[in-house]
Amino acid sequence: MTVERQELDILAGFDKSKFDYLPGEDRYLTVENQPKLKFNLIGTGNIGQEHMKVTILEGRATINGLYDPNEKSIEQAKDVFVNELQAGDINVFESLEEACNDPEADALLICTPNYTHIDVVRVAAKSKKHIFLEKPMTTNLEDAYEIMEIAKDYPSIFQIGLQYRYKPIYVEAIHEALERKSVGDIKTISIMEHRVPFLDKVGQWNKFSEKSGGTFVEKCCHYFDLFNLFAQSKPVEVYATGSQAVNFQTFQYEGESSDIIDSGFVIVKYENGIQCNFNLSMFSPMFYEELVLCGNEGRLKATETERFVPLEGPDNYLEVIRAGGSPSKTSTPVYPTEIQKSGHGGATYYEHVYFVDNILGKTTSTATVEEGFWSIVVGLAAEESLRTGEKVIINDFLAANPKDTVVNN
């Protein structure tokens, strides 16, 4: 007798630990997870450890082994797996090749710094195993084309880690705007992110444009993915301004000064006429995201707030104000508590649910390599506009790269 997925889903977020006194044969709804799939985790830092936790929470897979050249990352990840998650033993691989070609592993989770993605993918893809690659897929167009080429006839799943689309506010906004068409035809899209500075990383790769792709690629590819999703069209023009207004102005690492911006604005025009703007501030004492969609039949606003001060207000909020006598509404979309707090508002958890579903042959809405590509095209074009002070025409920008035929076919 096996507990059905649907029964487990109803109990998602319910604390089952108090039933640990039950003899094994009496556990049905509180059965210990019996993972069938095995993942190897490559890069066991901040997000790698989040992926490890949600893999165990999701339950249909486990982590078979780890690879990371930084001993402290391995040490902490091992401790989390064995002691915090109590998920059993875990292998540690000596090399990337060993981790990728491990016959036990069904899939590889690549959670390494942006500039390493291309080299890691080159090795990982030879294994033909399912691949999950963190965003941004690369730091430049040339490498992005190469990954598009690798993914074109790839015999297994190749998923990109653009999981913001699974944050509760965006899931609901997608439902309202794209499925119900609650605001009619979308005409303008605004996104704002106000947050704390980029945090410390192994090798401080996120302080340097060459290693991260620049702030508009590294961080903002999530929001450009949302632009692309809501616009349901291709970007044609990008204009950006930005500056290093507050953060890391005197920061040096191995003799190099940080060159990343911490604030800016990006305007994107789409083929179908939709206009978008994005506003970033990375010197705000909070995490705040806001989406506003204006259509010809209404306006949708969605916000996600994490405060560090004792002020009241919903963490997640969505309002749809509709014209023409249609009902308007507000809501506070959330996931079950354990999922909500498992990382990125539960979005990483659902990214894993759908990664496993993809592997098991179901069709889901996870980010494809092509969507990963278009999210960084906007980011790279914004970085280019920042450098030149000019508007970037996407066709010209892509044509400047000799491999443009790969995406245009």
Ligand SMILES: NC(=O)c1ccc[n+]([C@@H]2O[C@H](COP(=O)([O-])OP(=O)(O)OC[C@H]3O[C@@H](n4cnc5c(N)ncnc54)[C@H](O)[C@@H]3O)[C@@H](O)[C@H]2O)c1
């Ligand atoms: N989807 C999201 O919301 C999200 C959030 C955070 C980070 N990320 C992305 O995940 C990636 C990792 O970010 P992070 O915050 O975990 O960084 P991090 O610095 O905390 O961790 C990266 C880890 O990769 C290891 N590493 C470096 N080179 C490696 C290699 N060649 N092979 C194996 N391991 C290697 C480092 O030692 C480190 O432990 C980046 O691409 C980042 O943009 C995505």
